[in-house]
Amino acid sequence: MALAREPQRKEYWRWTEYNWRNPDLDWRRAKTITAGVDVGSVSSQAVIMCDGELYAFANMRTGSDSPTSAQRAMDWAMENTGMTLKDVHFTVGTGYGRVNVPFANKAITEIACHARGGNFMYGPTVRTILDMGGQDCKAIHCDEKGKVTSFLMNDKCAAGTGRGMEVFADLLGVSIEDVGELSLQVAEEPEPVSSTCVVFAKTEATGLLRAGWPREKVLAAYCSAMAHRVVSLLERNGVEPDFAITGGIAKNVGVVSRIEKELGIKALKPRYDTQLAGAIGAALFGKALVEKGRR
Incomplete structure (x- = not known):
């Protein structure tokens, strides 16, 4: 006789994970493509920017380890874009797991990245x-x-x-x-x-x-x-x-x-998902570092 399955308990804490891509941007025409990956204790975000404009991102739950969470977030952000990690000129890791982003070129604290990302999201008066x-x-x-x-x-x-x-x-x-x-x-x-x-x-x-x-x-x-x-x-x-x-x-x-x-x-009222601030700031730091290296 088959055993009856217990009903699965609803996870009320689970928030909506999603990714997004800007349909008006062609990343292949960008001079500078940078990424910011914010691995937090609860959530992870990957943001891709083309010449300082928001191109794509993913916002998802952090898993059991930082390297895997960073890779999953980045893969989801790049999904259906035709882009690979080789197309990204510079990646900055931030957040709780910033030193464990395996493909990052540099790690920067979440405090610096949230300030920079907040400036982008809310404007220079912040x-x-x-x-x-x-x-x-x-x-x-x-x-x-x-x-x-x-x-x-x-x-x-x-x-x-x-x-x-x-x-x-x-x-x-x-x-x-x-x-x-x-x-x-x-x-x-x-x-x-x-x-x-x-x-x-x-x-x-x-x-x-x-x-x-x-x-x-x-x-x-x-x-x-x-x-x-x-x-x-x-x-x-x-x-x-x-x-x-x-x-x-x-x-x-x-x-x-x-x-x-x-x-x-x-x-101030946000124009972007507030969970993206750290990753946006990280991507912008990446852009500044790329441009500094080109001078």
Whole structure:
């Protein structure tokens, strides 16, 4: 007798992976083709730029090791383009796994790359960038060229980061992409849960659910705690307008709106996927290095 299969548990933390190619650009006509590969603790992005213009990218989950994640992201970005690694003049690795991008010509810190990428994405008026990544957050000051002038980062911990939000989405059975909107569906703002440790926050949230709190109220409490934690980081480094947010959590309207409320400053609206900032900055550094070598 055949055994009945248990229904597969839905992975609420799983966000949409995708790739993209600019149909209006012919890479074969470009003088300089550069790539940036950002291997983070949670996600990996590969960006290809032709003469400083965005040509193609891939945004996907980081796998079990950095070299494979970097290669998979790059392969997906080049998919159906006719391009190979030999056509790329310079590749820069960045992010948590930047030294383990096997085909990179150089590794540059994610702080420098997010500042440069933020400058490209939001314009030269940006002075403060909050990078909300998978395992840490960084408050960055930069000049009109996207050069870092100062920065601060929190301790590497899931609390207040993308991974922490994934844990909560899974705990509450809410799609990670719906968390932000749902957290705003409360009549009044609840007290924040613990923001110092995701294990404590998860335990506290479980207790609140047992006490009868609806999911949106628990999510509001966690989004509020996350916002308060990063605002504290920003204020320690100082906040100068214009202000922008990069990283995956920048897509969470529940966190972003609470950050804006605490700061009394509106963040600039992104024109590109906020998860691409590091890889874009890396590709732009690659372009500058190629042009410097040609002089």
